[in-house]
Amino acid sequence: MRADRLLTMLLMLQRRGKMTAEMLAQELAVSRRTVLRDVEALSLSGVPIYAEGGHGGGIALDEKYRTSLTGLQEAEVRSLFVTDNARLLGDVGLGAAAESSLHKLFAALPSLHQPSVDYIRQRIYIDPLWWWHETQALPFWEELQRAVYEDRCIEVQYEHRDGHLVERTLEPFSLVAKSSLWYVVARRDGHLRTYRVSRFHAVRVLERHFERPADFDLAHYWQEHVGEFAAGMAEYGFTLCVRASRLKFAQWLTPGRNAVLGEVEDGWLTVRFHLESKELAKMLVFGLGEQARVIEPEELREAVRTAAQAIVDAASI
Numbered sequence: 001m002r003a004d005r006l007l008t009m010l011l012m013l014q015r016r017g018k019m020t021a022e023m024l025a026q027e028l029a030v031s032r033r034t035v036l037r038d039v040e041a042l043s044l045s046g047v048p049i050y051a052e053g054g055h056g057g058g059i060a061l062d063e064k065y066r067t068s069l070t071g072l073q074e075a076e077v078r079s080l081f082v083t084d085n086a087r088l089l090g091d092v093g094l095g096a097a098a099e100s101s102l103h104k105l106f107a108a109l110p111s112l113h114q115p116s117v118d119y120i121r122q123r124i125y126i127d128p129l130w131w132w133h134e135t136q137a138l139p140f141w142e143e144l145q146r147a148v149y150e151d152r153c154i155e156v157q158y159e160h161r162d163g164h165l166v167e168r169t170l171e172p173f174s175l176v177a178k179s180s181l182w183y184v185v186a187r188r189d190g191h192l193r194t195y196r197v198s199r200f201h202a203v204r205v206l207e208r209h210f211e212r213p214a215d216f217d218l219a220h221y222w223q224e225h226v227g228e229f230a231a232g233m234a235e236y237g238f239t240l241c242v243r244a245s246r247l248k249f250a251q252w253l254t255p256g257r258n259a260v261l262g263e264v265e266d267g268w269l270t271v272r273f274h275l276e277s278k279e280l281a282k283m284l285v286f287g288l289g290e291q292a293r294v295i296e297p298e299e300l301r302e303a304v305r306t307a308a309q310a311i312v313d314a315a316s317i
Contacts, residue, residue: 085098139197139198144172154205238272242292
């Protein structure tokens with residue numbers, strides 16, 4: 001365990017630079033005294049590590065020092081090669097660079113671990129893309145990337161879920177891919193909001209720059225707000241009576257946005273759904289056909305009845 005901890009400490013200092021003993025102790029889940037003993041052990045073994053006391057002090061490596069990959073464990077090697085984000089990285093112009101970096105990483109691996117790479121790649125594959133991934137270039141993609149990279153404000157025309165177009169001035173912090181859909185995390189009126197890239201109708205990059213908070217962390221923000229964001233997307237709730245034989249189909253169409261409330265009669269279940277709009281709810285009902293009945297709200301039942309009558313009338317012409 002100590003060897004793993006020493007390597008982890010080296011990699012953390014190499015990536016982050018100077019850190020206090022307290023910070024290292026918290027990250028490594030050990031005491032401050034253990035950290036200082038580890039620093040002494042590394043120094044005695046020839047690693048150029050040093051500690052400075054007083055205000056602004058801490059523990060750091062010589063800036064020219066870089067550890068090799070020989071300390072990687074087999075499970076860590078497998079984790080580096082098990083997934084493929086090439087297509088998503090290609091969206092931001094980094095696909096070729098990602099492939100090249102994997103080749104270089106493989107070449108740098110100790111020969112002991114190289115067979116593990118092909119072994120794991122032939123047994124586990126993680127595809128982060130949704131089944132129907134847009135192959136065409138995203139609208140205004142170059143403008144959005146430029147604004148995000150250069151911290152520039154943008155003027156946009158954006159389409160809400162109800163089809164209403166609005167004009168906004170945004171401070172785009174970041175681009176996020178979620179199941180192959182790209183979003184922009186942007187600040188407006190002092191608050192961070194999330195916008196789907198495919199809903200932009202116009203984007204103009206302004207000369208005006210903005211300043212992002214020094215403590216903003218994209219991964220932390222996204223994980224903290226993803227539940228809230230998903231809840232905001234699924235704002236239309238409704239209840240159906242669904243045949244048990246069609247439950248899996250309905251759940252496949254609405255992953256994570258349904259809950260079985262109970263059995264109402266033989267072969268029929270009461271299921272609560274949350275989707276983005278009444279229109280999507282209506283499409284689900286028509287997809288289930290005679291295998292579903294609307295329990296509530298009344299407006300959805302009436303919308304389904306009206307649409308069904310319109311279909312009958314059109315078919316009889």
